[in-house]
Amino acid sequence: KARELPGGNSEIAWEALREEAMSCTRCHLYKHATQTVFGEGPVSASIMFVGEQPGDQEDLAGHPFVGPAGQLFDRALGEAGIDRSQTYVTNAVKHFKFEPRGKRRIHAKPDGSEIEACRWWIEQEQMLVRPKVTVALGATAARSLFGKVLTISRERGRAQRLPGDGGEAWITVHPSYLLRLPDEAARTTEFARFVEDLRLAKVAAA
Numbered sequence: 001k002a003r004e005l006p007g008g009n010s011e012i013a014w015e016a017l018r019e020e021a022m023s024c025t026r027c028h029l030y031k032h033a034t035q036t037v038f039g040e041g042p043v044s045a046s047i048m049f050v051g052e053q054p055g056d057q058e059d060l061a062g063h064p065f066v067g068p069a070g071q072l073f074d075r076a077l078g079e080a081g082i083d084r085s086q087t088y089v090t091n092a093v094k095h096f097k098f099e100p101r102g103k104r105r106i107h108a109k110p111d112g113s114e115i116e117a118c119r120w121w122i123e124q125e126q127m128l129v130r131p132k133v134t135v136a137l138g139a140t141a142a143r144s145l146f147g148k149v150l151t152i153s154r155e156r157g158r159a160q161r162l163p164g165d166g167g168e169a170w171i172t173v174h175p176s177y178l179l180r181l182p183d184e185a186a187r188t189t190e191f192a193r194f195v196e197d198l199r200l201a202k203v204a205a206a
C-alpha cells in the first residue's frame, strides 16, 4: 500500500530522505546532539507513532524509543497486541534537546520554532508512509501533527482527522508521562488507559 514515487520505490525514497536528514541544520539543535534520530519501520506500515524527540539513549544509539520510555512503550504495545516491527515509529523533533548538568544531559522540551522547523521531516515521512492511522504520543507530537496546541486529556480516546489529507489520528499520552507519575496505583491505572488507547488505534488501522 506504500505510495510509489515516480521513478523509484518508496523504500529507496525513504533511505534517501533519512540520509538527507542526517545533515539537517534546519534549527540549532543539531549543534549539540550526537546525531539525527530519524523514524524507523516499514514504509508500508499502517500505523505511525510520533513521539516528542529522542532522549539521551536514543541520541547515542541513533534509534527512536530505545531508552526507558521506549521500554515502557514496547511493553504497552505488547499488551495492546501491536507488533512494533510492523509499525513506523518517529519523533516530532529529530535531535535531542538537553541542558548539560555536570556529566548528565537533562531533557529539555522542544519549543514551537524547533517543532516547526522539524515539521518538514514529519511531513515527508507522512507522504512516504501514508499510514492509515497516526498516533500522537503526547503534546509535542500533537502540536506538530495538528499545527496547534491541544490538551491531551480532552482529545484522547477518539478518532481525529489530520489537517490536509493526513488520514486518521489518535492522541494519547507520552510514555514518559507514565514514568513520571509518583504513585504506583496511578501508574497502573494510567498504563492501562494508555494500552487501551493503543488498542483503539490498532482496531482503526486494521
Ligand code: URA
Binding pocket: 051, 052, 053, 054, 055, 058, 063, 064, 065, 066, 067, 069, 070, 091, 176
Ligand atoms: N521520547 C520520545 O519522545 N522519543 C524517543 O525516541 C524517546 C523518548
